[in-house]
Amino acid sequence: MDKTTLILNVLDEMFPNAKAELNYTNHYELLVAVILSAQTTDIQVNKVTPILFKRYPTVYELSSAKQEAVEVLINSIGLYKNKAKNIIKMANQVVTHFDGIIPSRREDLESLAGVGRKTANVILSNLFDTPAIAVDTHVHRVSIRLGLAKKTDDVYQTEMKLYKIFPKERWTKLHHQLIFFGRYHCTSRNPKCLTCKLYEVCKYDNKPKKV
Template sequence: MTRSPSRLPAGAKARAPLALAALEALYPDARTELNFRNPFELLVATVLSAQATDVSVNAATPALFERYADAYAMGRATPEDVEPLIRSIGLYRGKARNLVALAALLVERHGGEVPNDFDAVVALPGAGRKTANVVLSNAYGYPAIAVDTHVGRLSRRLGLSLQNNPDKVEADLQRLFPRERWVFLHHALILHGRRVCHARNPRCSACELREFCPRIGVEP
C-alpha cells in the first residue's frame, strides 16, 4: 500500500521559492564544512560528526588520516588504536568501533572503496540515511537532502514542514524544491542555522528570511 505524503504547512509552496532565492543570495557557495580529500575521508568525517561539531571533527581528522589513510589501513586497526586519535570528539568509543568495522566491510564488500550506492552506505556500521545523503551528495553528486538538527529546525520555523521525523522532513523538502538544488539547499540551511537561526535566541532581526518567516521571534 502506498503511503500518502504528509500534509505541508499552509503557504509552504509559496514560501519555498522565496527561501531558496534568499539562501542562494546569502550562501552562493554553500558546501559541507567537513574537510576531506576523497570519499573515504568524507565517510569517516561524517560518521564522526554525529552529535559533534564539524570544528571538532576537522581538528581530529588530520592525525587520524595520517595514521589510517584508507579503508585497508583502518580495517586492520583495533578500536583501541583509533580511540586516542578521536578522543576529543563526543561518543568517541562507539565511533572508533564503527570506524574499524565499516573500514573492514568496505574492504570485504567493496574493494576498499566507498560505494556510490545509497543502500550499501546505509548498511555500514555507524552510517544511516543522513550519512548516506551527505557522502553520496558531496562525493558523487547524488541529489539528496541530508536532514540534521539545523535543517529540521529551519524547515519547521520557515513553515516548510510540520514534521519532527527527519525522513519526513526530507520528503517534504523534496516535494517543495527542485531536485537539482537539493544538495545546495541542505548546506545553505545548515549554514543559516549555525550563523543566524540558532536553536536558542535566533537572530530574527538580522535574518534575511524574516519577511516570509511565519515564526519570526517565536521561541522554539
C-alpha cells in the same frame, strides 16, 4: 514572489558558497569524517582527522586497526568509543564487500557500520552527484520554523517534504545553505529574527514582534 523562490533567493544571497565544512581529500576520508561528526561540530572533527588519516590513510590500514589505538586519536570528540568501533567495522565491510572502494548506492552505504540515512545522503550528494538533503538538527529546526515541515514531523518526513517543495537540481546546494542558515543565522537560541529576510514568511511562534 512565491515562498519557495524567496527562500532560495535569500539563501543564495546569504550563503552563495555554502559547502561541507568537514576537511577531506578523498571518498574514504569524507565517509569517516561524516561518521565522526554525529553530535559533534565539524570543527572538532577537523581537529582529529589529520592525525587519524596520517596513521590510517586508507580503509585497508583502518580495517586492521586496534580499537584502543583509534580511540586515543579521536577521544576529544563525543561518543568516541562507539565511533572508533564503527569506523573500524565500516573499513572492514568496505574491504570485504566492496573491494576497498566506498560504494555509491544508498543500500550499500546504509549497510555500513555507523552509516544511516543522513550520512548516506551526505555521501551521495557530495561524492556521487546524487541530489539529496541530509536533515540534521539545523535543517530540521529551520524547516519547522519556516513552516516547510510540522513540529511533529520526524527527520524523514521533513526530508520528503523538502523534496516536494524544492526543485531537485537545488537539493544538494540547499542542504548546505540550510545548515549554514541554521548554524549562523536561525540559531537554536537567539535567532536573528529582526534582521531576517525571511521574517514575513516565517512561522516561528517565538519570533519577536517588529515595532
